[in-house]
Amino acid sequence: MKRYETYKDSGTEWIGDIPNHWETVKIKYLNNQDDTMFIDGDWIESKVIEDTGIRYLTTGNIGPGYYKEQGRGFISEYTFEDLNCTEVFPGDLVMSRLNKPIGRACIIPNLGHRIIVAVDNVILRPNQNFERQFLLHVMNSDGYSTYTDLISRGATMQRISRGQLGNINIPAPSLQEQTQIAAYLDYKTGLIDTIIAQKEDLIQKLKEQRQAIINEAVTKGLNPDVKLKDSGIEWLGDIPEHWEGVKLSYYINVVGGSTPSSSVPEYWDGEVNWVTTDDLGKLKTKNIKTTRRKITEMGLNNCSASLLPEDTVIMSSRAPIGHLGILRIEGCTNQGCKGLVPFKDNILSEFLYYFLLSSKKELESLGTGSTFMELSATKLKDFKILLPPKEEQKEVLNHIESGLSIIDKSLYLTTESIQKLKEYRQSLISEAVTGKIDVRDWQAPKS
Secondary structure: OOOOOOEEEOOOOOOOEEEOOOEEEEHHHHOOOOOOEEEEOEOOOHHHOEOOOEEEEOHHHEOOOOEOOOOOEEEOHHHHHHOOOOOEOOOOEEEEOEOOOOOOEEEOOOOOOOEEEEOOEEEEEOOOOOOHHHHHHHOOOHHHHHHHHHHOEOOOOOEOOHHHHHOOEEEEOOHHHHHHHHHHHHHHHHHHHHHHHHHHHHHHHHHHHHHHHHHHHHHHOOOOOOOEEEOOOOOOOEEEOOOEEEEHHHOEEEEEOOOOOOOOHHHEEEEEEEEOHHHHHOOOOOEEOOOOEEEOHHHHHOOOOOOEOOOOEEEEEEOOEEEEEEEOOOEEEOOOEEEEEEOOOOOOHHHHHHHHHHOHHHHHHOOEOOOOOEOOHHHHHHOEEEEOOHHHHHHHHHHHHHHHHHHHHHHHHHHHHHHHHHHHHHHHHHHHHOOOOOOOOOOOOOO
16 A cells, blocks of 8 residues: 655654644543544443433443443433433443553444433544544554553552543544545455454364364264163263263262462462462463462461372363363362262373363353352262273373364464454554555545
8 A cells, every 4th residue: 555745744753754744632632522522421320220211321332443331221211301411312422441452443323212321431522524424443553552550650550530531632634634544554455354253163163163063072982883771860961872871970079179378378379389260261271280379378278278290180160160271280179160080991081171171161050159159069079070991091091182183283383374364354443543654545446
């Protein structure tokens, strides 16, 4: 794509150089006519939220460039009048002052209801010299988002004030160029988004195929002609006749975990690996080779955690249930995990891992609790697992690992491709809205 003939310094770091005939303008100056607006949303207390009436949108509904449908809060007509609320109309631009990317914006669609927005949002109804779709792209460009993050404030939750937002300079080409840039970006990003959606669908299918390989192998084996029998377990159905269905506790010790006192520094930052549900949730493979936090020998000895041997299967047993990993180093766990240690040599840790992975929904269904779901040691011990002969377990594992290696490579390449497309998308937006490329002569292909 060609560049403009001449450029000048915009005077704004995040924008950089702009075409000679462009200007910049502070966002607050877009509100300079009677029918324009740049104001905060309304302060609405939870006690007045209802199930029907005027739709109440929060910062969670404001995505970076798109409206997000979530939550179903409403207020009554009485509350609207009593609090002197500001109505938001389809086509209004709304910016979020809270949560990254800070200052992100979306255009409100027609939701079939009257609408208001929460106070941490800013309603922008610009003057007739600005194309809203152009502004939308500006306020979701990388340079803009980096700058708003930089000037936001807050220790636990970052915010930007309406005053700070209003003082941000944005590029201001002519209305005609804004319209052309918006059309160009809408078309180009639309194509990119379609490709990304197709690749995301492929990822979902690959994940389903991955799970199907595991499920079939650990519940039916590899021989399609093997004689089957009723497992006696509804969710498993028929299993190979020579396989055993046994309670987990017949072959596995279930070992609970614990957390040393956080008020004793001598218990922490040692050399004993300490597995948490967070560690399991962030695993990119089945193997646990290190942990985010480690405790000392003193910490281990002063809590009820036990040192677990290598090749122990670790499972999260609370919030959430069923994250899994195989410990490849000695370590212990916190109280949100259970260590599953085979005490007989006729079950391989890897087979147990894959069987439990295929049983995640059933394990989750056994959880109980009011504040968070937890799977008790008793229920886990009573959970039935399948046990083929050891040599057959090895064959099953070889089949699984071979199939997963192909799928995982495809998953990696597809995920990497999506990331590159997203980066290209953002680069395209940033270059177009700041005038680094000249799209004045661009025309959409004829369909």
